[in-house]
Amino acid sequence: MTAPLPPAHFAGNPVEIARNLLGGTLVRQVPDHENRVGIRLTGTIVEVEAYDCPRDPACTAGRFHAARSADMAIPPGTWLFWTAHGHPLLQVACRPEGVSASVLIRAIQPLEGLGQMLTFRPVTRERDLTNGPAKLVYALGLDPARISGRPVNAPELHLLPPPAPLPDEMVEVTARVGIREGRTLPWRFTVRGNPWVSPAAPSMDLALSPAE
DNA sequence: ACTTCGATGCTCT
DNA sequence: GAGCATCGAAGTA
Secondary structure (H helix, E strand, C coil): CCCCCCHHHHCCCHHHHHHHHCCCEEEEEECCCCCCCCEEEEEEEEEEEEEECCCCHHHHCHHHHHCCHHHHHCCCCEEEEEEECCEEEEEEECCCCCCCEEEEEEEEEEEECHHHHHHHCCCCCHHHCCCCHHHHHHHCCCCHHHHCCCECCECCEEEECCCCCCCHHHEEEECCCCCCCCCCCCCEEEECCCCCCCCCCCCCCCCCCCCC
């Protein structure tokens, strides 16, 4: 039984942390007051992205970063939500407090509690349940107001590391999705060939050499 | 108070 | 693959 990743695990480079999160497990415990037994919703992490201010143009560019400058006070290993187009996106703050950087969880493959997830987020095609950053937030029934600011190892929502780091040949490295600046940075990591990876196309071709 | 923007998702062709 | 609804936050006034 592996222990949840502690907040200290996220006090580093979000690019490395994101890469090593692939194959891990996102665990959501839903309190069930009737049975006094928590319902467990879990999924394997199959897609993540890294954001790393201030060297990251996607993060620093224009008002994009300034808009969330308040996030810079958040200590590493804290759950937080980005809002884009009215949808909440789940991420974990990284690096030391005072530096804005994060890992964005973009897709999971459901493991436990698929039926419960479908009640939170009814879909016709099962594969559409959690194959997007906001989709998984809805499918897990996460309330941003309740989760945001909580430590990443909180009982109600935490992460388990992969049994072993995924070998490089299983990891596909591409450009991040849906951004204007920083399109060439190879900071999106997906499990190669996994059908639960989001359908969104990466924003552009990669830089010749990965940035650190 | 009003305007603009976006790390998205959904519903059509 | 294109169009649009969505909503929280910043900037402007």
